[in-house]
Amino acid sequence: MAKPKKQPRPKAVTPKGFRDYFASEVTQRTEMLRTIAGVYHRYGFDALESSAVETVEALGKYLPDVDRPNAGVFAWQEADEEGKGDWMALRYDLTAPLARVYAQHRNELPTPYRRYAMGPVWRNEKPGPGRYRQFYQCDADTVGSASMAADAEICAMLSDTLETVGIPRGDYLVRVNNRKVLNGVLETMGLAEGLEARDAVLRTIDKFDKVGEQGVRELLTTGRLDASGAFIDGVGLSADQAEPVIAFLTSKSDDAAATLANLRAAVGDSRIGAEGIAELEQIGALLEAGGYGADRIEIDPSVVRGLGYYTGPVYEAELTFEIFDEKGRKRQFGSVSGGGRYDDLVKRFTGQEVPATGVSIGVDRLLEALREKGRIKAEEHGPVVVTVMDRDRMADYQAMVAELRNAGIRAEVYLGNPKNFGNQLKYADKRNSPIAVIEGGDEKARGIVQIKDLILGAKIAQSATLEEWKERPSQFEVARGDLVAKVREILASQDEQG
Amino acid sequence: MAKPKKQPRPKAVTPKGFRDYFASEVTQRTEMLRTIAGVYHRYGFDALESSAVETVEALGKYLPDVDRPNAGVFAWQEADEEGKGDWMALRYDLTAPLARVYAQHRNELPTPYRRYAMGPVWRNEKPGPGRYRQFYQCDADTVGSASMAADAEICAMLSDTLETVGIPRGDYLVRVNNRKVLNGVLETMGLAEGLEARDAVLRTIDKFDKVGEQGVRELLTTGRLDASGAFIDGVGLSADQAEPVIAFLTSKSDDAAATLANLRAAVGDSRIGAEGIAELEQIGALLEAGGYGADRIEIDPSVVRGLGYYTGPVYEAELTFEIFDEKGRKRQFGSVSGGGRYDDLVKRFTGQEVPATGVSIGVDRLLEALREKGRIKAEEHGPVVVTVMDRDRMADYQAMVAELRNAGIRAEVYLGNPKNFGNQLKYADKRNSPIAVIEGGDEKARGIVQIKDLILGAKIAQSATLEEWKERPSQFEVARGDLVAKVREILASQDEQG
Incomplete structure (x- = not known):
């Protein structure tokens, strides 16, 4: 055997965007995962642990059209006998693996298949302060149920989970919206699927929680000067054309019935819009019957995160208390969880549409919130x-x-x-x-x-x-x-x- | 935006060598990890969780000398602005990351640094039946202590851990050996470090638990016909020259004192050999004082696993009950844990020698053993x-x-x-x-x-x-x-x- 060449000393550093967690940082997360798993389990969900590695093909969204598919995921090519094997990647969330698992094992799994999963996911993105390239998610999904009861249950469970880990009622809010209502609005505007203007409107709506009502109005019409002084081109709608979108986004009222009435006005006689509103009504009725009032869960059409991804109900859990950010400014803590209904994820594999709905909790954000509120001690005693x-x-x-x-x-x-x-x-x-x-x-x-x-x-x-x-x-x-x-x-x- | 090309349906399969874990497979492992963490924590070890991804440079052992370092690890090259960045890899164990973490944070960490870690590791190896490319390890190490009390403690903790997870006394044995004793044997044989024959002897010893005494004798001398009928060349020692190695491997006696006497004869007047025997004596004395008798922990020079890797004491936990293998043959369940002292891992980074000792438990094997013995139910009730x-x-x-x-x-x-x-x-x-x-x-x-x-x-x-x-x-x-x-x-x- 040839002697190995003398190497210079390696640098002892974590790769860029990754970090180490010590002592109570680890045990507090483990404890929180255990608590959340307890709630999910009591709700009837079964554990699933898929491997960190998937074929790039199965992950889907990031299929390579160039030589190296490194947009968003960490990927590599397996070396087979000829030196060129399949492309593999680290999972970027827990939903894509669920779709693969369900498609692969569907003959043995019960239907509906209700599973929870927790573990790290990896993103090949530019890291920023507090943003790492490996972080934990904690998901629960019901695959194979079209019933709005499945969605209502997820919202109730999300509320229960937050209270169980130590966020008191009043410090959080689960907000529910529905993609179909937005589809109805777009339909009344004459923006059919596939139209470029429709995609542009969708992308603009996604900015609502950043730029607000007036910002969206500008972006939908003639354009907008952003905070940095750059001019962002508008979609080019007239003020009248933009109005239904604004009406949709601002239709929230103090009580659910009034909100739904506003939405009815916004979707006109669109069939898909009416369907979305009926779904929101069903979810609202089930939650009300379960005692989950507006102090815990409410219908809020200004929830836009993920509207592009989901196909029906969309939900988000927000922590409503204020904290001071790194610059000393007061701000709301913000979102710690999101989810919704996605009826076509499994279809990629099987050709069959399988209705599914689920939620993902950002465990690291939630831990940060509890530390911020002094609800868990930063340090524990040694031996x-x-x-x-x-x-x-x-x-x-x-x-x-x-x-x-x-x-x-x-x-x-x-x-x-x-x-x-x-x-x-x-x-x-x-x-x-x-x-x-x-x-x-x-x-x-x-x-x-x-x-x-x-x-x-x-x-x-x-x-x-x-x-x-x-x-x-x-x-x-x-x-x-x-x-x-x-x-x-x-x-x-x-x-x-x- | 260009429209995405229509893709053929992806295959819903786990990548080769990976698998999915369902329901109680997941919760039982979580429960076992929690139990083990409880023992480690009570012994004073702190949790550490490093990321799954390390630079290939920091992982060390697998530094690339070819274009693509895929021997044993899953590795990929980061894309920086010029398209060519650092090589990254999934960790293949929890020890290499510990060395990196200790070198990186040594000024803030206490010395000794005592940490436990648990989580998946990845091996880019050919998968086989029951052998997966992702599996769990559960480690505890003391870095910065040269004391044999650290090694004795690890052995005692390993024994406690096995009993706590449900392996009764009598169904396992922790066996202790010492690399320095072997070094002493090699010294008396005139096989100095760096000699090719020495490496050949070390590689042969590693096969002792497979081929037995006669097999090692043949391999050290003229060669051996293996079970498949292939002839394996011998190292070329004479029968007399090979004798000290055989004496070392077979020196185990019924009581520790007799074993140590046999070892003394095997190492002759080698200083390093005497040092190794003194270390074994110290460990033995501490364990005896702690009430850990030969029914739990014993000195056994036939333990060869890892002798090439470690620099001092080596330990292994074996489950001693019999099971039937896939072909219906009775066999001992075998090893579920191994560890030892490695005094030069951190040196790679800092140039400073830092004594360290630790253990790794193969959690999946241990779970298999408990299921085999009917100590945990394979399935749990649904909702x-x-x-x-x-x-x-x-x-x-x-x-x-x-x-x-x-x-x-x-x-x-x-x-x-x-x-x-x-x-x-x-x-x-x-x-x-x-x-x-x-x-x-x-x-x-x-x-x-x-x-x-x-x-x-x-x-x-x-x-x-x-x-x-x-x-x-x-x-x-x-x-x-x-x-x-x-x-x-x-x-x-x-x-x-x-």
Whole structure:
């Protein structure tokens, strides 16, 4: 074998747009996924885990028309015997894999097939502040049901989920819209499918939550000067022509009946429009019967996210409380979840139209919201650290941690070089340890151990006088046999004090 | 925008070597990961989650010396402005990312850094039966500790973990070996580092658990006819020269002291060999003091897996019970976990040697073992299914499932087309539902519901006489207000009967 060439030292960096998650960042996410899975499961959804890798062909949307299909996904070509195999890619969401799974296993799966899935997805996009190229999604979908009860259920479940993870009622709102109503509006405007102006109107509507009513009006007609000073060409409609779109987007009223009446006016006598309104009515009635009032879920035609993608009802969960952004400005926290009905995803594979509806929760955003509201602590305590005063008595120290662990208490022996005792306490500090245990030769001979309450110690160090500090009220001497009991007592008192 | 070209229908298939996991396959793994994380956490390890993607440079072992580094990993080249960016790859284990993370963040991390990590890893290898290209690992490592107490702790934790997930004592064994002892053996044989014969001997030792003592003897000397009839060339040692290797591999005795004495003879006066034996002695003493006897952990020089990779102690957990393989032959279940000390992984990045030791559990293998032993059920019950007798009363049915869910009972309304009632019961059957609830117009008028015990029903269908069957002892009529109480009662009786 040839000797490997000497390589320069590699750089220890995460790839651009990726990051590492440490300690409570990981465990809090795991806990949230578990909580959400609990709600989804209770609603009757079954778990599904597909692999991170799919064929580019199955992912669909990103099918390559150039040599390398790297628009949006991370993709590579498999090396087969001739060196050129299939193109593979990392999944960019959990919906495309669901469509593939359902098409592949449909003969064995129940219909409707109700599944939840959670895990990372990957986007080959330019990363920005707080935007990473790998992030978690947490989805639930019902495949094979055309019933509006499936959509209403997803909305109710979304509301339940948010409250279960700790977002109180009043701090969020699930908003429902319907693509068919918009289709009705476009129909009354004479914008049939396939027309370029129709696509332009759809793209403009998508900007509604950024540019507002007047912005959309300008963009639909003669164009608009954006915030950066650039002029954005308009679609070229007359003011009258643009009016139905504006009427649709602003048709929300204080009560659902009035909103629906406004929508009826906006769609005129369009059949598809009337169908969309009937769907919204059905969803509204089911939710009302279930006790989900407008304080939790409401019909809101200004929801435009995903209208281009979905084929029927569209829903979005928004957190309504205000936060300060990185520039210190107040703003609403915004969307943490979206979903809707997409009746043609499976058709790509089978030719058969299969109705489906579902939701995706952005778990990392939701965690951010809970941290923002102080509902989960940013950091958790480290382990109790048993220090090493005498390196030949490692077995004694291991026995102490074994006792603590058997009592369910997180604990470890200091495993670094024990020579410098200061380093051991620095380590305990860096681990955010609640307690350090000390047993030198003298203590051993007397059958006792020293137990330091590090939380109390830190508090005293901040405020105590020299006399108070000298009394060391945060250090306790107890019989070796009382180690576990005393540690437990201190941990309990720390918990009480928050 | 140009219209997309019409594409042929994509094939709905998982990429070769990947698979989908359904329902309890997913939840049982999640539960096991949670249990293992609980043990690791109690031992003082902190969670770490690095991204699935690393630069090929950071992964190291697979640095490309050809145009495309696809040996063993899934890799691709990023497209930067000039079209040619860094090579990226999916991680192939959790240790290489740990080395990168530690090197990158070492100034902020405590030393020792003790972390656990769990998640999928990817191997670009030829898939085989039961061998997939994505699988889960579950690791714990202590970085920055040279103490044998760190190694002993990992062995103890591995033993605790196996028992906690449900492998009883006696059904597993953690076996410990040491690479330095082998180095001592090679030194006494005059095989210095860098010699080709030394590498050949190392590769041969790696086959010990496949070919056994006589096989290794042949391979070290004149060669061997393997099972397929092919002749494998030998290393070319004389029988005398090969003897120390055989002595090393077969030095295990019934008690640790005798094993260590055998090893002492095998390494002669090699300093590195003596060091390795002293390390094994220390680990043995610490484990004995902790009460981990030879029924759980033992020193066994025949452990060869990973000896080429690790630099000091090596450990492996083996399940010792017998199973039948796919050909109906009895065999030991085998290894579910391995680990050891690797003191030079971080050095690649920083130039500094950082001692580290850790373990990796193959979670999918461990799950397979528990299923094999009947310790976890292959399937779980589906939701209670509320059937739809009258599609205009969807709100009534939703109210029933809401009541059930609020009582913590998994439940759903049938969301398919309700026209054919038989399909609804078929659906409940396919979901493995324990109970179906029926409320037609007649029941509604009388204020009652019908509750079918589907488990009991299936049992009766197998064995009952026509008379018994006609009595329908598995169907209950209760007042609508008693729905939740009756469902709960039936579920409890089903649980009792297993």
